Amino acid sequence: xSSFNEGVNLFxxxxxxxxxxxVFLASEAPEASTTNQIAEATRIPPAxxxxxxxxxxxxxxxxxxxxxxxxxxxxxxPEELTLLExxxxxxxxxxxRTCPLELxxxxxxxxxxxxxxxxALESVEKAFAETTLxxxxxxxxxxxPLCDFPSVSDQEAK
Numbered sequence: 001x002s003s004f005n006e007g008v009n010l011f012x013x014x015x016x017x018x019x020x021x022x023v024f025l026a027s028e029a030p031e032a033s034t035t036n037q038i039a040e041a042t043r044i045p046p047a048x049x050x051x052x053x054x055x056x057x058x059x060x061x062x063x064x065x066x067x068x069x070x071x072x073x074x075x076x077x078p079e080e081l082t083l084l085e086x087x088x089x090x091x092x093x094x095x096x097r098t099c100p101l102e103l104x105x106x107x108x109x110x111x112x113x114x115x116x117x118x119x120a121l122e123s124v125e126k127a128f129a130e131t132t133l134x135x136x137x138x139x140x141x142x143x144x145p146l147c148d149f150p151s152v153s154d155q156e157a158k
Contacts, residue, residue, distance in 0.1 A: 020044060022056065025073060026137055029073065035050060061081065062074055082131060083128040084129040
């Protein structure tokens, strides 16, 4: 069995990192977390995380707070923020509207292959639009979403 990074992936590494970061922030809500705290807890390289957080900020998913007790926090509550909003902030799902090969014979009508591919994208888009961060955190499971998160207070005790 291959790991996430070894196999063929439907989503980019940026999406994976964005989802890890926001799940961590949702688990810490309403407290703000520093980039270093997020990077350590989610195992995201700090330089890459900074770029991901910038994209999430531009997409209205996270906000930055300066000063004592500052850091990154979610712009919406975990109950309001959907996985689709997170994905679309960093690497949007692009539906297939016309023939990717630009074949004039296909016109605006998709061939059976591209219809099925677009249908799969539509299903993913719908599932992500219907799933909030709170849903992820509240789902009964013996494992913690994405990776083990030490709490901010655990990290500060180090």
